[in-house]
Amino acid sequence: MVTMMGVWGGQELESFEAVMAAFTEKTGIKVQFEGTRDLPTLLQTRLAAGNPPDVAAIPGPGAMKEYVEQGALVNLNESLDAELIRAEMGPAWIELGSYEDGLYAIMIAADIKSLVWYRPDQFQAKGYEVPETWEEMEELMDQMVANGDTPWAMGLESGAASGWPATDWIEDIMLRIGSPELYDQWVAHEIPWTHPTVREAFEIFGKIATNSDYVYGGPVAVLSTDFGDSVNDLFTDPPRAMMHRQASFVTGFIQDANPDVKIGEDVTFFPFPPIKPEFGNPMLGAGDMVAQFSDTPEAAAFMEFLASAEAQEIWVRDLGKLGTNSKIDPAIYPDDLTREMAQVLNDAEVFRFDGSDSMPAAVGSGAFWEGTLMYVGGEDLDSVLEYIESVAQDTY
Secondary structure, X not given: OEEEEEOOOHHHHHHHHHXXXXXXXXXXXXXXXXXXXXXXXXXXXXXHOOOOOOEEEEOOHHHHHHHHHOOOOOOHHHHOOHHHHHXXXXXXXXXXXXXXXXXXXXXXXXXXXXXXXXXXXXXXXHOOOOOOOHHHHHHHHXXXXXXXXXXXXXXXXXXXXXOHHHHHHHHHHHHHHOOHHHHHHHHXXXXXXXXXXXXXXXXXXXXXXXXXXXXXXXXXXXXXOEHHHHHHHHOOOOOOOOEEEOOOOHHHHHHHHOOOOOEOOOEEEEEOOOOOHHHOOOEEEEEXXXXXXXXXXXXXXXXXXXXXHHHHHHHHHOOOOEOOEOOOOHHHOOOHHHHHHHHHHHHOOOEEEOHHHHOOHHHHHHHHHHHHHHHHOOOOHHHHHHHHHHHHHHHO
C-alpha cells in the first residue's frame, strides 16, 4: 500500500485515478489517495505528527527546499534508478527537482507560459517575420508601428486578481536578463525589489505596456480589458493588434469567442524570445511536482512509475497538460500545436515556476499584482518598487 496526498479534484482526479489503477495493475501495489485543498497546512501537520503520506504532490521548488531542510524528503538519487530518470527527463526537470546534493522531486507534467500568439496569415500578408531575439522583436514592433499596426494586445483586468498577466510578463523578462539563480533569489526575497535587474525587467515591460504605439488602446485599455478578452483583438477585421503573450490555456478563450478559428492554423505561437543571449531561452510555467516522504520500496516504485512515459501519457492525455518524460508518444497530444508546445518545453534548458505563485500571498498575489497596475497607471517606478519592497520586508 502507498498513501498519496494531492490537491486534485474533478477531471484531474479522474485522470490521476487512472494512473493509480495502471500502477496497481502493473505491480499489485494499491494506492490510497487523500485529497485536500489546503495541502501545505495538512502536510505540515502530518509531518509534525510523524505521520506523513508516502508520496505527495507539493506546491513547487520553494516548498521542496523547505521539506528537504526539515529532513522530510527521500533523496531520489538513492531510492530510484537515477540514471534512467536522467536519461528520460531533460536537464531542466532534473535541475528543478534538485537541491544541494540530491534529487528530491519529480515534475510529472507542466504547462508553459512563455508563448507569443500571432496569426500566420497576417504576418505573411504584411511581411512580418517571427523574431528569434529581443533585438529582432524590437525591430518587428517598430516595423508594425511604421506600417500602421499595433504590435500587442494586452489586458490586465481579472477581478480581484487583476495584474497577474503583467507579473507573468515581468517574470519571463527576469528569466531572460538574469540567471536562474538570481530569479530564485528574487522569488525568495534574497534580493530587494529595488535591485537593478528587477527594475530593468519592469522597464522592459513598461516600454510596451505604457506605450500607446505598442499596445492596443494604450495603458487605459490595458488596465480595463479583461485578460481573457484581450486576445480577441487579434481576430477583428482588420486586426487591432498583431501579437498576444499568454500561457497555453489561452486557446480555450480564443475558441470560446471565435469558434471558427482553427488553433494551430489560423493562430499559432512562437516562444517568447531571449533578451540577453548569455541567459538563453528559459521557460516559465507551472506544473505538477511530486516528492517521496517515506523510504519504502512501494513508495519508490510509485515514484518511478510517475516519472515514466507510461504514467505521464495517462495523466496528460485528457488534461491539456504537457508531459516531462522525453519518451512520451507525441500522438497522445490532441493536436500539432500541443505537440509543438511539448517540444519547446522539453528542449528548454531551464524551467521556472511562476514567480508570483511561488511568493507569499501578501507579495505575489498582493503587492506585486497591485504594483504592476500602479506602474501601468503612470506611477513612478521607483515608488512602485519601494512599495512592493516594504510589503516584502513585512512578509518574509
